[in-house]
Amino acid sequence: MLKVLNSIISDEANRDVILEEQVICMELMGSSESKTWRKRHNFMDRVRKSIGFDPLFKAEVVLNSAEEQTELGIMSVEDPAFYPRLYNLTKTLESTGLDVQVRKVLGGVWEWQENYNPQNYTFDDYPTAPAKEQFSRQQPMGRQSVFHLEMEDDSNVARSDVEGALYFALAENTIPVYKLESITEVGDGFVVAALSSEGSIIVVFDGKSHVNVNIFSHDEWEERPDKIMGAFSLQLPFNMIQRDEQPRGTERVINFMSDIHPTEDDNAPADTEDEAPAEIARKLGTSGDINDELYQCPSTEMKTAENDIAGYYNYYDKDNERHLKNSVEDNEYYTVGFRDVKFGGRVQTYTQQKKKATKYKAKAYGDNLLSGDLIYEGACGEGFNLLLTIEILKEQRGIENLTAFGSDYLAASAEVASKLFSTQANAQDWIRTGQFCQGDSTQLDFVPSDTFDLAFTYVDPLIDPLRRHDNNVPFANRMEMSKELCDSDDEADHDVLDKEQEAQEDWHASWVEELIRIVKPGKVIIIEDVDSHICDDTSDWGGVPIEWWEDAVSKYNWDVVPDSIEIVEGTWYHNRYNVLMRKNSPLPPKMEPKTLEIRNPPKKCPNRHWNERMNVYNAEEFDVSTDVVKEIWKEYETDLRPHLNSGKSTDDFCLVTPYNTDTNTWDNNNGVMRSDIKWFSVRNENTYDKYLGYVDRLGLRELVKDSWVSADEVTVYAMFFIPRSFSREVHYHIDWYAKVHTQVMTFLIPVNDFDIHLKYKDVDGNAQDYEYKFGKAIGFGGGFFHSTGIGQGEEEDVLLCVYLGSDDPDIWELARANIADELEYYMSPINGFTRNEMFPNKSICQ
Incomplete structure (x- = not known):
């Protein structure tokens, strides 16, 4: 029969008649082991090649049942809807209980067209508006790096080993984790998700030898996932099978921010191994240039602060006048001239105060900051204390590229600070400047929450906390009148003293609460130069006793770790002390040994x-x-x-x-x-x-x-x-x-x-x-x-x-x-x- 059909189809005149309209031929080929399977295959192929031109399709469909396997050959001529028909056929066959596989579909060749003259399209012929719109609308948010790892053949890997490697990588790269959660109800393996203000790391382990590490970071520095995986590999030997990199964001993102706003070297660290340009850009909300857009200084007139009484700010006003006058007379005043000048009402010059502060600041600040971090000083005055802090960290700890922000109650002080840091940032490539605003340290509403890596301040104490005296009474006299109550035998005087102290403590707490709010979870707040209770012999203006701080955490519901409070006395003034505390961070719970038991150790x-x-x-x-x-x-x-x-x-x-x-x-x-x-x-x-x-x-x-x-x-x-x-x-x-x-x-x-x-x-x-x-x-x-x-x-x-x-x-x-x-x-x-x-x-x- 095949020979007869072959001789008929081989004749061109017969083909023109038989295949003039849509024709479909179907033939059961049998199994590949049958004697006729090859002959029938060859016949279908000869027919396809005789016809030659599209639309022409030859499909090989394998049918499997529980008992046997056979093949169905399909030839379709002049049918542009072949594929939908083939799909419907396979679904019909599957409904009978057969397992259907389309193994191969072959077509013909395109029919020759005489004098074919194709049109050539240039770039301008394509519509570019949609692409440009997509490019401009996309919002890159960071880099995703996915690593596919296989453990070395002779490695006996336990769940605890993988978890331990992750924890080590987090610690080695000082990644502030605020949530870390493990899911173990996934077969023999587990999933660990570490969430951070800087991104996330998700590790998937199959319980045997395969580990996927998915790293997302808000910055686009390519070396960051390299550093994380470098630390990971120190704890766990593996072979990297594959690595995928892509931008992540919204509005159909396909580009990294560095593609949209290229810099001289998009992947290089910014003057330090610890920080990338894109990381600083993320923190500043820019593509890498320093600007004043992290937040806006308030434009409305500020209310009078509780501690603003007659004569209290005279020291600061005189300082501001002197600095502004000196800067007019000396073009290099904000570069070097200020170093031998007193500031902030202090009796020491800048150089003398820096020398006194070096030991404490190098340790307390240096232990809690990294290059590229954001630092904020409340009541920053003219900015000199903030600058000497940054210089100490650079000189003693090698910490660079800190971006400085601050606020002060006096607009003139904020103006001096802004000029000082703008000048220093232009002169020193390791200093960066943010905003310096006029602001009340108890009401920093214009400063965003969870923003800074460290915030510190000196609390200007309340003088005459209950406002018992007229405005024409100088503040120094009011302070002495409060001290006189300490030696009084009158119970009513002691009641007044207690109320004044309570107001003083509430005042200090309001400063601290704002600093806690604006630092990131897990970061540090420092209060410098705290004065003791006004009745203490060493007290100058009055403040709060050392023992108050521990109770204040619960009394004012501060979002800090109670055990983190560190108090150091006599840091640079023998009668003052400094306080350090750390904001709560939803870190993972302490792991009991049973949660890290090794399976088949x-x-x-x-x-x-x-x-x-x-x-x-x-x-x-x-x-x-x-x-x-x-x-x-x-x-x-x-x-x-x-x-x-x-x-x-x-x-x-x-x-x-x-x-x-x-x-x-x-x-x-x-x-x-x-x-x-x-x-x-x-x-x-x-x-x-x-x-x-x-x-x-x-x-x-x-x-x-x-x-x-x-x-x-x-x-x-x-x-x-x-x-x-x-x-x-x-x-x-x-x-x-x-x-x-x-x-x-x-x-x-x-x-x-x-x-x-x-x-x-x-x-x-x-x-x-x-x-x-x-x-x-x-x-x-x-x-x-x-x-x-x-x-x-x-x-x-x-x-x-x-x-x-x-x-x-x-x-x-x-x-x-x-x-x-x-x-x-x-x-x-x-x-x-x-x-x-x-x-x-x-x-x-x-």
């Missing part, structure tokens, strides 16, 4: 150790013998102290330090001297055996065996002394990968009295302090995020540091990778005391 790595008191994993304080520690101190005095400042290693100890004793600088920190810290590690086996005896007398190996380190033997990998006499900057880091848990540990043992202590990050991402104590050692394992604290002592603080852990080869391989760049010699549990196995030819000792 590796045999060699037990669960993490939970420390409720410190709110961390894998860290604990241990008792050690003070007598043995005293002996170790004597050994240090003999073996090392004479060589402390030589800058050279000895026969017994290898010196490693970034501190250059010749230049008094840090070689790898742009010449900025952060600390004089040094590491002296044992350099030969005899010295190792000597100090191993002290370690064993302290009982460190016995303390951790089985309970912390699961191993046949606990190996002391290395021992070294860490002396330092000052530290001006924190540098958070981990000693061991998080995945080793407690199988590898660091012990830090103070061998003398200490002035410089330890900083660490808890599981909520908050910075905490650990105080070194004589007779105590702190031990910690993988993922403990810590740093040398800030401080200075008359003599060096000295720690004995001990690295110890499992003798298992797999664990040792992980430990060795962590210490490869800091030790020239160590004790290998495999090869004994040896030179660095990973870099045997590298000279690490100085």
